[in-house]
Amino acid sequence: MTNKAIAQAFQELANLMELHQENPFKIRSYQNAYITLRKLTEPLSEMSVEDISAIKGVGAAISGKIQELVQFGKMETLEKYRAKTPEGIQEMLMVKGFGPKKVQVVWQDLGVESIGELLYAINENRLLELKGFGAKTQEELRRQLSYFQRTKHQFxxxxxxxxxxxxxxxxxxxxxxxxxxxxxxxxxxxxxxxxxxxxxxxxxxxxxxxxxxxxxxxxxxxxxxxxxxxxxxxxxxxxxxxxxxxxxxxxxxxxxxxxxxxxxxxxxxxxxxxxxxxxxxxxxxxxxxxxxxxxxxxxxxAHNLPALLVEKDIRGVVHAHSTYSDGIHTVAEMAAYSRAQGFDYLVMTDHSQAAFYANGLSVERVLAQHAEIDQLNRELAPFRIFKGIESDILSDGSLDYEEEILQQFEVIIASVHSGLKMDREKATQRIVRAVENPYTHILGHPTGRLLLSREGYPLDHRRIIDACAANGVAIELNASPYRLDLDWSWIPYALEKEVWISINPDAHSREGIHDIRFGVCSARKGGLPAASCLNALDAAAFATLIQRKRQ
Ligand SMILES: [Zn+2]
Ligand SMILES: [Zn+2]
Structure with a gap:
């Protein structure tokens, strides 16, 4: 084992111990060992025990650990800390400019356990609420993390x-x-x-x-x-x-x-x-x-190829967040931008009350937003903002407000955001129940997957699509390049069952609206024609269709 590898083992140990908030004096001594051993010119593997112990700053404990590494190629204490740290968290420690203190905060406070999940949390501005993070840190971290991921062979x-x-x-x-x-x-x-x-x-x-x-x-x-x-x-x-x-x-x-x-x-x-x-x-x-x-x-x-959807077929921005929940632009800014980009309507869907981590909307704030939308609609007509919500699907499959509040929304997207570790039967039942709720219009990101970082819960896709067909519920193809969920391979079955697909940007900023492009690409892979795309409808046809559910 080279001196460099030995030194790095101590650095990793110091980082992991700091992450687990261990004794600062021990951590400091391992950090010092890293610095000392790295600079050493004589190979540790050829030194006697006495000589190693005589190195300045290397006491009996560290000397013993060096022996372990030289002899067995590993160190028991380090293995112990590795074992109790998720792999994704260990990976984060390798990202430049992302020390153990910050990793500890995102792990504990956000429950994020992989770089992909963290990138997605950044996309939703979730780091801004954390102690020690600001917009600048978040942006720098996004850069470093994307770089780290890019160098990991898949993109x-x-x-x-x-x-x-x-x-x-x-x-x-x-x-x-x-x-x-x-x-x-x-x-x-x-x-x-x-x-x-x-x-x-x-x-x-x-x-x-x-x-x-x-x-x-x-x-x-x-x-x-x-x-x-x-x-x-x-x-x-x-x-x-x-x-x-x-x-x-x-x-x-x-x-x-x-x-x-x-x-x-x-x-x-x-x-x-x-x-x-x-x-x-x-x-x-x-x-x-x-x-x-x-x-x-x-x-x-069979001369049966579909006339594929193209990006300019999309008439409405469905699924967007504002400063009411975890977006960074106001409802007015999101609407003005959508209109300037040539869209006819915006379906505003902030998070519902159970999503406390995303500043989900209390009943009071729902009503305040509705008043604001009424005012904006008067100013922006014929452009139209629909009053929507991205309602959490609670663990039993129910939606996140009482019926009298649910009635007030024009569009309800039902999505799972918590309790993601479900087996196939439980996940399918929970989602079928949400789809059967008479207030649900669209099923949001059906599997909860994050590409390259989180599999998503297993689902019986056929049962979900059948339930959507039976209840007149559309399925979202979440256009975020991290999600692209519903997977395109399920589009043919959805088409067979005449289920609408909605290409939703899930925008957390104005620029996020452009993710629609990625959703369209993915939809084309599954053979989606404009005629089966919910938000390729103009505002009037869209309004008629969603109102039909309420009658
Ligand atoms: Zn969501
Ligand atoms: Zn969303």
Whole structure:
């Protein structure tokens, strides 16, 4: 074991003990050991016990622990602290600028146990209420945590697409005559990605562009180069002759199971334009997002491909938070922004009273917000704000207010935010009960998952979708790139049951509204047409539909 590794073991021990609020003197001595041992030039593994004990600041206890490490490769005390600390918390301690004191606060006060959960809490401005945190700390932490996650090999679609599009744009500017496109999983808009794939329609690697040169591409196979961006996002570059562009774009875009299903019946000719492949096969073109498996091939063969939803089909912002609960902009700001972005309506859905951690609305504050919305609606017409709430689904499946208050809302989104550790039967029953509540309009983020960090409770999706169909309840596709919940793979079944899907940004700020884009991408993967999307309805049709539930 190297001195560096030994020193780091003491640093980790000091951090874990501080996290568990142990004796500060002991912690200090381990911190000092870290500093001393790190600087030591003579290898500890070759020193005698006496020599080790003679090092300044190393007493009998630390000397013993060094022996343990040298002899067995581990230290019992350290293992003990590791065992009682969740893995995600240990990981947080490795994030730059995030010391044990702050980790302890988010762990204890927010109950957050993984970096993904923490990023989501930041997204909801939950750290602002904590002692020792402010807007600046929160922002810096968001940066550090995203960086840490990015370097862990898997990425949210939303974390990569900006960088990917900028790369393509730069390259296209440098090579105006050459075809350049995203390809692979990012072109299919997969929810999580391993990196960025780019196809270039020339056989030699372009150079001369500063941004591009930092990728440091190296040959990884015929016509394939690999490298990474300055912040360590893997980039794969595929090269091809212009006359092969269509074929290469097709073969690098489709998932293996899609390509297998396709080639079982059709050949892939060498063509310059991708659509030619479909035309020659006698099929309608399958959108890149749907090239995941044999399902879309079957639909194409039956000439039954849906006319997919596009972002500009979305007419209303459904599911948004304001300063009444955990958003950072006021109702007026959220409404003005939605209107300026070209939307016709906003469904304001702050948290309900049980969500104390999110400043959920008491009955009094609900009424105050309704008065404010009435006033704003007079000012902003024909733009319309609907009075909504994101009601917690309580542990028994009931909603979070008495009936006379529930009646006052125009739109109710019912969501689970607590008691997430349920088995499949319990979770399904709890949600079915909420769906059966006559006041529920939309089931919010059905599984509670956070992509790359929390699985979400297991659900009997069929039973949930059947219950939504039976009770005229729409299902949210939560458009946050951390959630994308309902998973797109359940959209076909929801369509079969004629259940509306609502693409909801769950915006906690004005800018959060733009997450709708990610929801649309995911919805397209599941084959959602605009005609089955609840918030593709205009304000009048939306109002009629939700009122029907109240009659
Ligand atoms: Zn929610
Ligand atoms: Zn929400």
């Amino acid at each position: 949210h679609y939303g974390a990569l697409i900006g960088t990917a599009e900028a790369l393509v744009r730069d390259l296209q500017e440098a090579l105006p005559e050459t075809l350049v496109s995203l390809t692979g999983a990012i072109r299919r808009c997969d929810n999580v990605l391993d990196g960025i794939d780019i196809l270039i329609g020339q056989e030699t690697l372009p150079a001369g562009n500063a941004q591009w040169d930092t990728l440091q591409l190296t040959l990884a196979g015929e016509g394939t180069w690999k490298g990474s961006t300055a912040d360590e996002i893997p980039v794969t570059v595929h090269l091809c002759a212009p006359e092969q562009w269509g074929s290469r774009l097709f073969t690098t875009t489709g998932s293996p199971s899609f390509l297998q299903a396709f080639t079982q019946e059709f050949s892939i000719p060498t063509v310059a334009v991708e659509d030619e492949i479909f035309r020659l096969a006698g099929l309608p073109a399958i959108a890149p997002e749907m090239r995941e498996d044999d399902w879309s091939v079957a639909l194409a063969k």
